[in-house]
Amino acid sequence: MGLIKEIVAQKDEFAAWRRAMHENPGIGFEESFAAELVETKLHEFGFDEVHTCVGKTGVVGVLRGKRASNRAIGLRADMDALPILEETGKVYASKTPGVMHACGHDGHTATLLAAASHMSRTRDFSGTVHFIFQPAEEGLGGALAMLNDGLFERFPCDRIYAYHNAPGLEFGHVYMRHGRAMAGSTFFTIKIQGKGGHAAMPAATIDPTQIASNIVLTAQSIVSRNLDTEEKGILSFTDVYAGTNSHNVIPDKATLKGCFRYFDAVVGNKMKDRFTAIIQSVANSYGGTSEVEYVDTFAPLVNDAEATDIAAAVAGNVVGKDKVHTDLPAMPGSEDFSFLMEKIPGNYLFVGAGPGASPHNPNYDFNDEIIPAAASYFCRLVETELA
Secondary structure, three states: OOOOOHHHOOOHHHHHHHHHHHHHOOOOOOHHHHHHHHHHHHHHOOOOHHHHHHHHEEEEEEEEOOEEEEEEEEEEEEOOOOOOOOOOOOOOOOOOOOEOOOOOHHHHHHHHHHHHHHHHHHHHOOEEEEEEEEEEOOOOOOOHHHHHHHHHHHOOEEEEEEEEEEOOOOOOEEEOEEEEEEEEEEEEEEEEEOEEOOOOOOOHHHHHHHHHOOOOOOOOHHHHHHHHOOOEEEEEEEEEOOOOOOOOOOOOEEEEEEEEOOOOHHHHHHHHHHHHHHHHHHHHHHHEEEEEEEEEEEEEEEHHHHHHHHHHHHHHHHHHHHEEEOOOOOEEOOOHHHHHHHHHHEHHHEEEEEOOOOOOOOOOOOOOOHHHHHHHHHHHHHHHHHH
């Protein structure tokens, strides 16, 4: 099949949409520019239905094929940016200080719009396609917000698909794996209560910094000593705070933040249980108290076997079988598309973007050259699933 020539011919137009979104980013649930652009374009394309404010700022476009069928699939793109100060120096760099599209969600949205534009002209399929433009993927619960707003009750799907750009992987190649593909993640916040006092008289205090330090060290034993060798888990502390900006005051409190990563929810729960026990034990041993709050931010992302076989076959027809790799190692990063795939079987894959800064870097920029391949993949996927 190869790339769709009409999409290739319009690449510069699609890139212009992407760069407009890049200039006008919005963090989770504040993606007003992207959402309004999506809504406008879907109406211009002549979509059968356009629904806004799904999960606060999400947009869903409904497109029906030439032929009637009860089958339906979903295609999803994320729209949110990150709280990062851009350093790319691009002419289309972010106009919003401290916010930038540092993960390529502007490109994902432009890709899905490109596919929507083409499919609205051809409608060469049977059944219905739901084009899902999701807010707040970056740890703020956008997928859950759409689910809580009745996403799949209002827009039923037999399967659902999405992709992510991948700087550092070979340009134009497609990467995926069957089964567990990305990690689940739990964020934690620990609050430690001690007893402050003069640094010259530590015996009269309960030092929360000592408690915090020992928690950081002891908790690392969870992965090495409490998980079986075939169970994978990561524990990272990312923020440790205590004190009053003074050299001679032992503080009263300390706060620690961080996250777990795991590929199986059972492993995640095991890590939580052991972590809670360590926190309480260490704090008690020094005479302090502690409490911990958990937020399950991402579920493990598990690719459905049949959907992945379909995705691999379609991608092979678009970019060539020699450029499709189904043995990508499971990635410790997380993606809240996982919550959608807990409800509906689907596939999540990566399109290689070639050399470039990694996502979540102030010098990152989406490679517009992958839009034709990714959009062609979405269109061929629809034609295959809804033949």
